[in-house]
Amino acid sequence: MADCGGAGKMQFENDDHTSALLEEMKYLYDNNLLTDVTLRVEQLEFCCHRNMLAATSPYFKAMFTTRLTESKMDSINLYEVDAWSVKQVIEYAYTGKLEITKHNAQNLLAAASLFQISPIHSACAKFMETQLDAHNCIGIQMFAHVHSCEELRLKAMEYVEKNFYDVCHTEEFLSLTADRLAEIVASDELNVECEEVVFEAILRWVRHSEAERHKYLGDLLPNVRLCLLNMKYINDNIRQNQLVKRCPRCLRLLRNLEEFERNPDHYKGEHRFNISLRSGMIKPEHCLLFIGGVDQNRPSINCYNPLTRETFFMADFPEMENRSGYYSVEDPACVVTEDNLIFVAGGNYLYRDNWGETPSDEESIEEFEEEDVVRKDFYQYDNDHNMWVHRAPMLFPKSNFTLAYADQKIYCFGGLTVNQHPTEIIECYDIIKNRWNYVGMMPTTLVDLTSVTHNGKIYILGGRTGVGAHNVVMRYDPKKAEWTPLAGMPTPRFKFGACVVGDEIYVAGGQIYSHSSHTITREALKSVEIYNMEENQWRQGPELNEDMYNCGLALINSNLYACGTTEYQRSPFRIYRYNTVCRLDMVKNRWDQIESDLCDIHDFSCVAARLHTRKLSQVFRPEVDT
Template sequence: MSFRCSRSPRSHGVNLEETLRYEESNFGSRFAGAMQEMRREGKLCDVIIKVGERRFSAHRLVLAACIPYFRSMFTLGMAEDDQQEIQIDEGSIDAIAMETYISFAYNGKLLITLSNVQSLVTGACFLQLTAIKDECCRFMQNNIHVNNCFDILKFADLFLCEGLHAETKKFIRKHFADFVQSSFHLNISFEDLHMLISDDGLNVPSEEVVYEAVIKWVEHDRDKRSHLVSQLMACIRFPLMRPPFLSDVVSCNDLIKSSHDCRDLVDEAKDFYLIPDRRAAIDPVKLRGRCCRELVGHVYVIGGLTSAGDSVNFVEHFDCLNEKWMPGVPTKLPRSRLGVAVHNNSLYAIGGYDGCRRLDSVERYSPLVEGGGVPISGGCWEMCPSLNTKRSVLSAVVVKDTIIVCGGYNGIASLNTIELYSPLEDDCWRVGTPMLKARSATGCCVLDDRYLFAIGGHDGLSIFKSVEMFDAESQDWVMVAPMMSKRCRHGAAVLNGRIYVCGGYDGSKFLSSCEVYDQYPNAWSPIAPMQCARSRVSVVANGGRLYALGGFDGTSNLSSVEVYNPESNTWEFTTSMICHEGGIGAAVLNK
């Protein structure tokens, strides 16, 4: 007997339905629960998976549906298709991981922990569970530390985890100094250490850190490793070390003295300083400073002048890797001819000129950062303790966690005074030992977090080529080698332990010329000129390059930016600033 219904839209005014779709909302969870229950009770199980001495009952259909390895085994006519008990090699997957994955096939859940993640990756590779392998790699990436980074690197290499391998290498480059300081590198192989110290991208404050890492590694097992010292030292860039360190530490080391090849490397570095004519014969790699691309920061440009001469409060920052300018948060006050310093990854805009008067006010800005540590728009400027003296065309640097402001102009005369401020300790600015000369529109740089150099500038009557150096430990100023050319309103920055001075004004012409200072042997030498003459230019170092920003060419303010490559000794233009020209302040905030 069958039920019949003839559909008639007019039948008693009622619409009749010919079909009805029913769905059980919790069907998936009910089905999974039932399968788990049957497995626990051993009902309808048709296969046993054995790993070592452990045996796991299961349903072929469930394993094949959820795990690609078993799908191939049970559907492609393999020998195991008819076997009641299947033996799995413990070298491919351990018993605990297999139990975890069989449970996962029934409930779709697994717990990843620091103690099981590596065995889960091993098992995921064997069972062809790509999504779980990727999730485990993300978990490991989020838990990289100096005490496990090299183990993770080797593990990622073994199991072809390309993304994890790349991120771990970035971590090691970025934290190399901490890695070797913690001594976790002492047990790695010669090949692995050689690979590390050959990397251009190590983040180290000086080449001396790399040298010390090699010495510690060799000394850890001297009898078995001393014959490898010359091969490792060939990766060290000795000409980048300070001469006192070369003479007092490296040359006196027994491992170095006992190796003819090592002594030659040290002698070559000494010749670099003592006989400049021989520098051209040195392998350029040995003269190239290491640059960690993971720490290439954003160049921040603050304040400045319009073409009409008005001071502005604009801020923009430059992504050097993507060559893109982005707007920033404006300062509270318009400022030109200001000093800019970075302390604890916060920007300080200090003094300057607002279009009417010289300023003693100071502002601080800490940017918001995104997940990768990249500065983004956000945050705000806040007022800090004011200077003791109003000043524009000043210089600001940081020495030993203390911001130091040098010279400038107070509206009446150029200044020789300096002021100091330690943000973590002070609630006001302190007066320091004055410079030997009054200097405004000077350039200031710091070497070895100890020696402050005040370079050129003017006193209102004369433009200087003279340079004086402040020792932060003795608190004394002394004169050092003068520049090759007198200049004021120039830019100055430190790159690879050398001071670069660019552009400026010599009293008769606007300059494109540049020169570089080596503390040892206390001498200046010329480098390639910029493509534009630039007075009132700001220069910063970032990512192994110099950036010359804006300025005045004698006719107009400039928004253009040039980049200097010390390896090729060349300048190239990059993306011009959006809203800045001359009289700016600039600094770099690192990731």
């Protein structure tokens, strides 16, 4: 590439120079040409170039550029590292490439740690995170601690905690030191449903080498949360245990427990009894989630428990946290699997320099279109860390579409792609392989449509094209890739909610285009319609309390909830939007409003999922929480 920026000179840049240089140096290395140092490891010798080693490794740079004895030596012996790993590190220095496997990852990481090569160190640690299982997580955690891989150490510890029942039955668990075992069983994050699992794990560890380990029982038993055990279990399984009977410290602990149980408010014994529940004993709460959307109030309420009426903040998408100014994701699609995995995809990513620069209430976002970017990003929610994790992006960017889950796969239907063009393309995401594939085309283009899944079949309902709403209902068989047309909805609609209740599909709210005036406008709906899948027939359901669009329907604890956006025009120049939540009284066949102004967010995706809300930030609402 050349730049003739001024008379008499030219700036030249060879874009291929870096790769060509590496290739030539690799040729010199392979043919032992111009090498100037030999590394000896175990029984092998490697003839290398000092400058390549120094440019790759701060360890070798310090060795060759300071007054160390090795700087003048032609042959250098290396210790505390294996020859095969050194060979791979040298290959990396000349190529920038490395093959990491479950067989070489630990040795490579140890070599990278010695030679201070951060890219290899990080790559090996990331790879080892993917290899964690019940049989190796304890060993990997100890290895990570030795080699200062803090992120890997934490990941391994989390794996131990989340899979404690399986881990405590492995050989690695039985090889733990007493201190390390005490650290594990003291954790609040153990995923156990009952405290008996913890006590029995400790006993199993002690009995594995009883002669050596019985002395540690007095240190370990206080980590069992005895107050979470029923008294019958304590009397039958702890007091009667021969190891406990032979341990004076354990007997004192049990006497203190009796005093604590008799009068906990006035207890003054030497032991402090932990009454906190373990992570696995705290059941996740079934909540309504408002994913994405546009709202000036950041952070926005986006998690709502309809049973307790508590509200919470879930994390923003990663890019949202890394940008200054006003940021929002309009009209993404979200789906929750039968295993409670939460995925979100696409949407229009809207950027504003400041809070005041937002679209007017009576218009949509047309005046800001040049700044709107439709995306193909795809995230999975990590409730343990309250963060969205990148997954493989969709094949095509899109917004205003729907996602449906069936048989470990997620299907993407309809929507708008670049330049607001409707698309009929169907994409499929394999959750296990983390990969998207093209699977076919829809019979027609649909935008702002809705989908539900029942018995492995996906039902596509409603939507719009241009300024026309659809009443279309189609059933898609993912295994056969076949479409079946069904009886259409009585009322065409888009941006509405749908939910399977038994063998029926409820649809509620949404919008329809009105041609009653000289202009075409969108009008919200309050109608509810019910589809019987066996009979292929529709009937009317009880109307919502208010007209509602951007609507979500969800079945939570056998109750059907509807949430969505309602609006009213206080003046000719301003429209007010707010979100309401209603619950269907199946006996009285009517909707009861439980929230009239939950939040102001709009153009979101609403789903229901089970979350550990203790991992989130709670929003205090005086009218509810006092």
